[in-house]
Amino acid sequence: MNAGPAAHRTVVADVRVFDGEKLLEPGTVVIDGPVIGTAADADGARRIDGRGGVLLPGLIDTHVHLTDLSTLRAFASYGVTTVLDMGTWPAEKVDALRGRTGLTDIRSATVGATSPDSAHGQRLRPEGGLVGGPDEAEGYVDRRVAEGADYIKIIIDLPGFDQATVDALVAAAHRHGMRTVVHASSLEAFRMAQHAGADVLTHAPLDRPVTEEDVARALAGDRVVSPTLAMMEAIVGAVGRPGAPGPSYEAARASVAALHRAGVPILAGSDANDAKGVPATPPFGDSLHRELELLTGAGLSTVEALRAATVVAARCFGLTDRGVIEPGRRADLLLVSGDPVADIRATRNVERVWCAGVEFDASRPNASRPNEDRR
Ligand SMILES: [Zn+2]
Structure with a gap:
């Protein structure tokens, strides 16, 4: 040695x-x-x-949104040594946080792809992230590759993208050898992501649980799920009404349980952020520990929850050094x-x-x- x-x-x-x-x-x-x-x-x-x-092993949070160096310090103080950013722009803001000695290491999607017609597109107005149709998919992915994105984030927020646009985005990413991470917080979005052949599905349907057929398709497609139950819990807490129609934490939990039982890899991710105008802001670092608790509540053993934040997260994102x-x-x-x-x-x-x-x-x-x- x-x-x-x-x-x-x-x-x-x-x-x-x-x-x-x-x-x-x-x-x-x-x-x-x-x-x-x-x-x-x-x-x-x-x-x-x-x-x-x-x-x-230092914990890996597979879904965060970065702000500045204080974000990295917060993650490190909670033992979260790698975070996968799922939407921060412009790329210079991300680059300023890469490779900081003694702090949490990052990977980033830079700006996610969003439909101009969707709530995300209207509310966040993401610079460079609006994709108007399938013919804009290749250019969007080319620009992410050029600015050093580590994977491609696609937000299916309905009404918003049609199937053809999601298909084109995933295909363009795959032509570049990039993984795709798809925001799917409704069952329809989850199905569209699967149809397109997405690699990682993030969030979990809040309207109704996945069916056996959805689970079988996820398994056959080698899909991975980062359900961000901490965020799902926070959204339901913020806007849900007990007994009334609307987002249901139980639907999200049931989907994670069914996917996990079938053998679909589940990753730990919090959706920690402090963005303006979003339904909930899980705190940096702290919320990954909440996620581990919620994963055990969805049927993962404690060892499986720890793997979801370490070895499985690293493997599914090609982080072979950690x-x-x-x-x-x-x-x-x-x-x-x-x-x-x-x-x-x-x-x-x-x-x-x-x-x-x-x-x-x-x-x-x-x-x-x-x-x-x-x-
Ligand atoms: Zn997010």
Whole structure:
């Protein structure tokens, strides 16, 4: 191994480890610079006593909306070391947040595709995000690729896109080798996304649960779902009326339960944002922990919920350098007290957080990029 100087190494000793798949017996994890090292690298390293705690891969939130550096600090303080942004523009705003040493790492869709006729299009007026029909799909995707988007976000907000436009957007993304993440908070939108061959469906239908046929189609299409139950719960809390027609949290929960039972991968995502004029604003970081609780309420075991925020999230988005604890992976780590496998709420007992081997320190106002002055 090419171990760096001992001064750059930290050992977390006598700690139970959730390695992304399962909870292991107490052992030692070595942080060697930005990656996880081997036991052979432990000599002379700084030692942290991990007794009474569990070390997890840093959590991955698969649905957020970024604002500024304070957003990244909030995520890091909650042990969320990677976030997948599903709509922030312009791209320069996203670029300013990429690759910040000691802070949460990001990926981004930049601006999502929205119909000018939809509520999203009218309310948010997303610069560069309006797609008027199938003939505008290729140009929209080309511009996202050029500005460095990591995947393509498509908002099916009805009334809005027709099927032909969604089909054209997904096909254009796939021609560029890009994953598609489709906003679908009604059953009709969920079906349109499936018809188009979308990769990741986000939110869950709030009007009625998916049927067995929808589930079978999702499974056959290798689809993945990031249901953002924390957002679904918040929307129903904000606009729903008990016993009256309208959005139903129970419909969303039932869909997640059915998809999970059938084996469709479920990812942890919060839809954390602080945008103006949206129905709800789940708080950055905190709401991912709420999401884990809600996933267990929808039938995932605690281990499955933890996988949804670590190994499964990383795998489904091609983040092959993270999401598990093993030598050579990014040292994105979360040390909690207590045992989140016994009680998922223990993920909130954040003791220490490392972002690519740099321990997060809430007292540092602005983590900077390497070789770049702070702003
Ligand atoms: Zn969102």
